[in-house]
Amino acid sequence: MAKLTSRSEDYSKWYNELVVKADLAENSGVRGCMVIKPYGYAIWEKMRDEMDRKFKETGHVNAYFPLFVPKSLFEAEEKNAEGFAKECAVVTHYRLKTDPNNPSKLIVDPDAKLEEELIVRPTSEAIIWNTYKNWIQSYRDLPILINQWANVVRWEMRTRLFLRTAEFLWQEGHTAHATKEEAIEEAEKMNNVYADFAENFMAMPVIKGLKTPSERFAGADETYCIEALMQDGKALQAGTSHFLGQNFAKAFDVKFTNKEGKIEHAWATSWGTSTRLMGALIMTHSDDFGLVLPPTLAPIQVVIVPIFKGEEQLEQISEVALEIQAKLRAKGISVKFDNDTQNKPGWKFAEYELKGVPVRIAMGPRDLENRSVEIARRDNLTKEVRSIDGLDSYIEELLKTIQKDIYDKAFEFRNGNITKVDTYEEFKKVLEEKGGFIYAHWDGTAEEEEQIKDETKATIRCIPLDDDVEEGVSLISGKPSKRRVLFAKAY
């Protein structure tokens, strides 16, 4: 197995190699679309199941809406349409026929042209609000708290596995409310659910904030987000939650009778996370040897590797290994006993390091004599020898420790890479030399934001929600600023 390019040598190359070599995903025969391989999909399934649990816990239900959006619905909410028109796949025909010039080929049948073009959903506000129109008459029909797990398509020109693909998997929540306050509360709540998921399940620290008007979702009045910091000092938007005001209700004429008997438009939110989180996971924790996975997301949490010469030794080790496996499984830990005889232990060690299995247990003939095993942690690459007695409880605790340590390490890295700067010179210097989040003053205008983006490629990731407000003067215009905002180059 050839080694990975190191992160320090070429971070981007390291990422691309890791995604492919760890069997997470690969490019497909379709431009910009990926194949999510079984090992990668198993991790995504764990993310999905945990988020789904959290959504249901907070009162949401799942449903499914059509893949296609007729053009007339797509264009109804103007800002939203404008935001997505440049990158959408369009279905124009519904049939192929045999090529009269070459019977083994097919061509689009010109007689099967659709009366109205269908857009492959880049997001589902339009199709969903067109449906909600029939579901909402009275305040009694509200709130509607629906989530959808689906695929969406955004025609990206430069794609990268998980981070930016033409098709990706995601969840999109779409809620309708009787009051503005309730909708805002929902948008905030779901952003908090995302933050909780990112930190406590993905072991990935995030900063919660609001997007500036120019970075908002097309059609939103306010966009909440969680921003994570990758190891190369670039930020990654890990989830967004939008307060949509009455924009979609007005575009699709969704009105209801409120408690006072007056007719008004419904208030909306939408919120989403996607397979992009797989990219965030990789770039938060992994190292030059391969994936590092928090135990919560590891398809295999513990691997047992026997070290043996000949059948007899393998049999003796197997007996004990299978006992250990059974005890760990009884504690709900996923274990693989790798008794394959084709590959050497060294090869297996490297393979499970690459795949990010959190704990490796190695057992040889001498361990058998001593009733001991060698335990190796994937996250910090430390090893220790432990007795087989009480191993199951020890491993159970160890997995919790690893989960915490992985988070702490990422948290420390993130915090060490937030730099407060007060001048534009300093801003550019830090961005160039160190990267990371830069915490600086901004005058609140789209002009200054745009100039900084053009000159440095850094964008305002968010206006943080949780920090102390501190006044100052903005980087370029020198105008007074009420608070610092968070800049970074971003994925």
Place this chain on the structure above:
Amino acid sequence: MAKLTSRSEDYSKWYNELVVKADLAENSGVRGCMVIKPYGYAIWEKMRDEMDRKFKETGHVNAYFPLFVPKSLFEAEEKNAEGFAKECAVVTHYRLKTDPNNPSKLIVDPDAKLEEELIVRPTSEAIIWNTYKNWIQSYRDLPILINQWANVVRWEMRTRLFLRTAEFLWQEGHTAHATKEEAIEEAEKMNNVYADFAENFMAMPVIKGLKTPSERFAGADETYCIEALMQDGKALQAGTSHFLGQNFAKAFDVKFTNKEGKIEHAWATSWGTSTRLMGALIMTHSDDFGLVLPPTLAPIQVVIVPIFKGEEQLEQISEVALEIQAKLRAKGISVKFDNDTQNKPGWKFAEYELKGVPVRIAMGPRDLENRSVEIARRDNLTKEVRSIDGLDSYIEELLKTIQKDIYDKAFEFRNGNITKVDTYEEFKKVLEEKGGFIYAHWDGTAEEEEQIKDETKATIRCIPLDDDVEEGVSLISGKPSKRRVLFAKAY
């Protein structure tokens, strides 16, 4: 709430009304595409989770492949392409732009035409085998046992909710094997998994069989299937499992080195079930009052309805009802206590009957005095009064009884509607007057099969696998037949 059209009056209308009124699904603003509403989706989720568990138990893993199939890949396996070309959605452009004649409208940007058209997957053999090509070099890479949960599109002209929609949700297994025998074994195994799921989870009896050549999946060498019988005497194909031979391996040049060092093409299977099963579920069990759900698939298994006058009575009843609810939940039973004060008990009774909640518990002031409740079964509409003591264990057993009784009822109906006939006259008479499965002799030719279909609309649903073989002479040609096959009109 207006009553449903009765089944005897108009079965088709009954079905359509029930799907909408029970909040399972509705037609969307997109031709032929449905919205699966939260209650319907909750049932589908239960189907999906159980099937997913069974697939994993039998060694399969999930993955995800692209939504789009480039035309050149789509047409590679000729029979498969021919089978689906007439009903596929085609993406030809990747961008919209503002209509120069009307700035509030969008038009397809003629400058954004794709070099190669993309087909929205009607099934994924092509895209998947194009991927497997890179995964398979040696017999050591086999078998590949992958399943995918996805949406697919088949441009149907006449659509019906769940039964036939342009877009539907499904799972598609795609496996690759080193030998023909192993692939056939896999195709049979998955057909058995489907049968087990249908009978033991959906409480829907099925007949396992093989399709005739003209009813096979386009590109298959053999199609296994499970066939169910609906209440109106029409059959419904509930799942299919295909032995694909080397057809796709040859079309996509997927070769491997076998154990003997020789190079050969891989052997394939694919197998699928879809949201069509929702239609099968409805038409197997439900009645004129609404849905009847087996407890395994009921989003709410038990509903508790308080019967009260005034706040005080409600409070007294609530106290006991919440205790019952807690005890039932502790047994893993999903319970809803409906303490809504807007709707009367009678309305609630009708609503939960419509929604198919298997057990209803009603509690009034007199029940409170007697420490009793009224228990109503949805499946057979019987009622009884029981003591509150030991109620949780009683309900737990009752749910099992209901599951069994629902299956038995459907089994009896199905068996009572299989008619053996020996002449074509009798065949037509039974088909007209009774419907159901007709068990008759066929000469094995496509001609006779076609003639029967043209003249009666009945098709050969399958050549059953599990029955005793009995020789005879065929219906029309009078040629010798080695075994009876199963005919029916079908959904």
